[in-house]
Each structure stands twice: as structure tokens, then as C-alpha cells.
Amino acid sequence: MKKPYVISNVGMTLDGKLATVNNDSRISCEEDLIRVHKIRANVDGIMVGIGTVLKDDPRLTIHKIKSDKNPVRIVVDSKLRIPLNARVLNKDAKTIIATTEDTDEEKEKKINILKEMGVDVVKCGKGRVDLKKLMEILYNKGIKSILLEGGGTLNWGMFKEGLVDEVSVYIAPKIFGGKEAPTYVDGKGFKTADECVKLELKNFYRLGEGIVLEFKVKK
Numbered sequence: 001m002k003k004p005y006v007i008s009n010v011g012m013t014l015d016g017k018l019a020t021v022n023n024d025s026r027i028s029c030e031e032d033l034i035r036v037h038k039i040r041a042n043v044d045g046i047m048v049g050i051g052t053v054l055k056d057d058p059r060l061t062i063h064k065i066k067s068d069k070n071p072v073r074i075v076v077d078s079k080l081r082i083p084l085n086a087r088v089l090n091k092d093a094k095t096i097i098a099t100t101e102d103t104d105e106e107k108e109k110k111i112n113i114l115k116e117m118g119v120d121v122v123k124c125g126k127g128r129v130d131l132k133k134l135m136e137i138l139y140n141k142g143i144k145s146i147l148l149e150g151g152g153t154l155n156w157g158m159f160k161e162g163l164v165d166e167v168s169v170y171i172a173p174k175i176f177g178g179k180e181a182p183t184y185v186d187g188k189g190f191k192t193a194d195e196c197v198k199l200e201l202k203n204f205y206r207l208g209e210g211i212v213l214e215f216k217v218k219k
């Protein structure tokens with residue numbers, strides 16, 4: 001299958017959290033955010049799950065460094081829960097919403113509004129977005145590289161389907177704790193260590209107050 005090259009990046013605490021139990025996701029230092037924006041500047045698309053849009057209202061543009069273009073923003077949103085005033089829907093960059101083929105009158109109405117706003121809505125899968133199919137669709141739209149920016153539920157979906165090629169994480173010297181706090185990879189998890197995603201460490205370095213680790217995913 002032809003698919004975009006996918007880089008998974010997060011800023012996480014030493015205990016693997018992406019945010020606190022109250023959804024405070026201030027983890028990366030300024031130097032790390034600049035590093036992330038340099039990656040953004042080198043990919044065709046930036047992808048997040050609807051959970052991240054609802055909790056963070058991100059822009060998903062390049063705004064920490066100078067850049068003459070923005071990658072396409074991709075939101076994975078089965079039930080089309082995206083608020084029409086979400087910042088990812090502004091005119092700063094193109095946006096693709098990936099939703100399921102499941103349909104009802106209300107959903108179709110919202111799709112039409114989104115299309116009028118210039119948003120590209122793609123349908124793949126039933127129940128939940130079929131991520132493998134989505135990757136194929138995105139590749140055929142000319143998106144050959146993607147920065148996957150979470151959150152933990154979408155990260156699980158992408159790792160489980162074997163769709164991630166590279167990992168870079170910033171580990172901040174912070175501990176958030178909390179069983180309910182989102183982690184780098186949530187979802188159901190693998191049942192045995194044999195099934196897990198295996199990584200090859202490629203590089204590591206100190207950045208600001210924390211550390212960056214870079215891996216290739218073993219296929």
C-alpha cells in the first residue's frame with residue numbers, strides 16, 4: 001500500500017503523560033516547540049484526533065518560525081464533532097476532516113457547511129475512521145509525509161495499524177501522575193510484549209530543560 005511517511009511526535013512528561021488530569025498540556029519548553037515547528041515545516045500534513053481539537057483548540061500551523069507555507073491540517077473525526085469555530089478551520093491553512101461513511105441528515109448538513117467553508121471532508125470506514133484507507137486517500141491527494149501530533153487515542157490507532165515510521169519525543173523533567181491523565185499511547189494496548197511496536201534508537205540529545213529521543217519503527 002502506498003502511504004505517507006508518518007512521524008509521531010509528542011512532548012511528554014517523564015511518566016509518559018501528554019497532559020494533566022485537568023488537561024493542562026504545557027509540557028514542552030520553547031526550544032522544543034521550535035523543534036516541532038521545524039518538523040511541521042518539512043511535512044505535507046499535520047494530523048490530530050478530534051479529542052485534541054476539542055481539548056486544545058490547536059492552530060496546527062507554523063507560527064513559531066518563519067515559513068512561507070503551512071502543511072495541510074488533518075483531523076480524524078468519525079462523528080463530525082468538530083466545532084465550526086475550531087481554529088483548525090480558519091483560513092490559515094487547508095484542512096481535511098476524515099470522517100466515517102456512516103451518515104444521517106444532521107451529519108450531511110454539517111458536511112455541506114464545512115465544504116462551503118473550504119474544508120475537504122473525506123469519508124472512510126464505518127464506526128471509526130479506517131486509518132489505513134485514510135493513509136491511502138491522503139497519499140493520493142499528494143500528502144507524502146505526515147507529522148502525527150496525537151493525542152494518545154489516535155496514536156494508539158496509528159501504531160496498532162503499523163502506520164507510523166518514525167518517532168520523536170521530547171521528555172520534559174516533569175511528573176504529572178494520574179491514572180486518567182492521557183499518555184503517549186492510550187487505547188486498548190497490546191496484550192503481549194511479542195505484539196508490541198519495536199523501535200530502533202537513532203539519536204538523542206539534550207534540549208532546553210529536557211531531552212529529545214528519535215527512533216525508527218522496526219517493520
Ligand SMILES: NC(=O)C1=CN([C@@H]2O[C@H](COP(=O)(O)OP(=O)(O)OC[C@H]3O[C@@H](n4cnc5c(N)ncnc54)[C@H](OP(=O)(O)O)[C@@H]3O)[C@@H](O)[C@H]2O)C=CC1
Binds near residue numbers: 012053080081129153
Ligand atoms: N503533549 C503533547 O504533545 C500532546 C498532548 N495532547 C493531549 O492529548 C489529549 C487528547 O488525546 P485524546 O483524548 O486521546 O484524543 P485524540 O486526539 O487522540 O483523538 C481521539 C479521537 O479520535 C477519533 N478517532 C477516529 N477514528 C479513530 C481511530 N481509528 N483510532 C483512534 N481514534 C480515532 C475518536 O473520536 P471519534 O470516535 O469521535 O472520531 C477518538 O476518540 C489532550 O489532553 C491533549 O492536550 C495531544 C497531542 C499532543
Ligand SMILES: Nc1nc(O)c(N)c(N[C@@H]2O[C@H](COP(=O)(O)O)[C@@H](O)[C@H]2O)n1
Binds near residue numbers: 009053059060061149
Ligand atoms: N510538542 C508538543 N509539546 C507540548 O507540550 C504540547 N502540549 C503539544 N501539543 C500539540 O500541539 C498542538 C498545539 O498546536 P498549535 O500551537 O496550536 O499549532 C496541540 O493540539 C497538540 O497536538 N505538542
